[in-house]
Amino acid sequence: MTRQKTVIVITALAIVFAVVAAGLVYNYLQKQEQIKEGTYQTIVVAAMEIPIGSKLNETMLKTTAWPKESVPPGSATDPKVLSAAGRISIKKITAGEPITEDKLAPAGGATGVGFMTYVIPPGHRAVTVAVNEVAGVAGFITPGNKVDVVLTTPIPGSKNETISKIVLQNVPVLATGQIAQEQKEGKPIVVPTVTLDLTPEDSENLVLAANKGPLQLLLRNYSDTEEVEGRGATIRKVLAGSQPPAVSKPAKVVRIIRRAPVRKAAPAPNYYSVEVIKGRDRSTKQFSPTANGQ
Secondary structure (H helix, E strand, O other), X not given: OOHHHHHHXXXXXXXXXXXXXXXXXXXXXXXXHHHHHOOEEEEEEEOOOEOOOOEOOHXXXXXXXXXXXXXXXXXXXXXXXXHHHOOEEOOOEOOOOEOEHHHEOOOOOOOOOOOHHHHOOOOOEEEEEEOOOOOOHHXXXXXXXXXXXXXXXXXXXXXXXXXXXXXXXXXXXXXXXXXXXXXXXXXXOOOOEEEEEEOHHHHHHHHHHHOOOOEEEEEOOOOOOOOOOOOXXXXXXXXXXXXXXXXXXXXXXXXXXXXXXXXXOOOOOOOEEEEEEEOOEEEEEEEOHHHHHO
């Protein structure tokens, strides 16, 4: 490439960069002008993902310009006020999401009252059940997930047969362990207890089930809310599989009839017997037919 062409290319690139920079500056100035004119409003948003139950501080918060006509109700405008008041999140707040009052525990809440009492929906109850690491899906169950609850218990009226059955479906998880927190550094947290959001009737069913046998939690896909019909699994069904049991055919009975051998008639004798009586003496004489013919 000649020197003249090189100069032309560099000049063209400089012009392009200058135009882009001018456009960015113009957009920024226009945005600032709109904010001044009242088109936008400054509100507080999450600077990072804020787990449920977190106490807000200034590092978690930032301000941003938001279209005035779409500002969510209850939005905050000063991050210092939120952090100074020690407000606590009662929902998981994603990065860039506005901080609103419905996502925070009340500022004038009773002293010593935990945030969980504000998380429970009206008319529902929070029920905590003990699970082991395996039953808690190896620690991957976190607040906000939905689970099904499986009970394994002996079948009433049966001495040796046990059944596993889904007794509750699509249950929201309020907390895991003693505190509600998300996974740390991508590693699962061991879940010794799980607190579930239930109606009063389902709460009674869960408490009763927990006293009848071990519970297993089934983690659902976040978008799967469909309930399934299950008849429960027994060891007979598991061993039999999906194929119907084979019907045994009765064995064929083979009867063996033994018949007595047929005896052939003895050939007719080829002689005649004549009994000769002389006084008290008796004797028998035999004569051949051939001899008589002679």
